[in-house]
Amino acid sequence: MSTPDPGLQPERTLLAWRRTSLGLIANGILLLASGHGSSDVRTGLGIVVLVLSLGCWAAVSAVYRHAKGAAVPALGQDRVLRIAAGLVLVVGLFDLYAVVTR
Structure with a gap:
C-alpha cells in the first residue's frame, strides 16, 4: 500500500499562514x-505585534521544514494552530485599542 499523495495542499497551507503572518507584520x-513621536503605548504595541508576527512566521516555517521529509507535512498541528490563532486575536485586540484611543 502506498502513502497518499497530499498534492499541493501543504504548499497552499504554508502560503496561507505566511500571508497571515505578513498581514500581522504590516499591522505592527x-x-x-x-505611535512614532506621539504615543509610547502604540510604539510598544507595534514592537510587541512585530515580535509576535515574526514568531508566527518562524513557527509555521519551522513546522513545514521539520515535516518536509514526511509524507504529509504537519502544518495542521494543534499547538501551532492555537498559537497562531492566539496571535491573530492578540493583534486584533491591539488594533482595536489603537482605533478606539485614536
Missing part, C-alpha cells in the same frame, strides 16, 4: 508608524 509596522 502601522502601529509603530502611528
Whole structure:
C-alpha cells in the first residue's frame, strides 16, 4: 500500500499562514508608524505585534521544514494552530485599542 499523495495542499497551507503572518507584520509596522513621536503605548504595541508576527512566521516555517521529509507535512498541528490563532486575536485586540484611543 502506498502513502497518499497530499498534492499541493501543504504548499497552499504554508502560503496561507505566511500571508497571515505578513498581514500581522504590516499591522505592527502601522502601529509603530502611528505611535512614532506621539504615543509610547502604540510604539510598544507595534514592537510587541512585530515580535509576535515574526514568531508566527518562524513557527509555521519551522513546522513545514521539520515535516518536509514526511509524507504529509504537519502544518495542521494543534499547538501551532492555537498559537497562531492566539496571535491573530492578540493583534486584533491591539488594533482595536489603537482605533478606539485614536
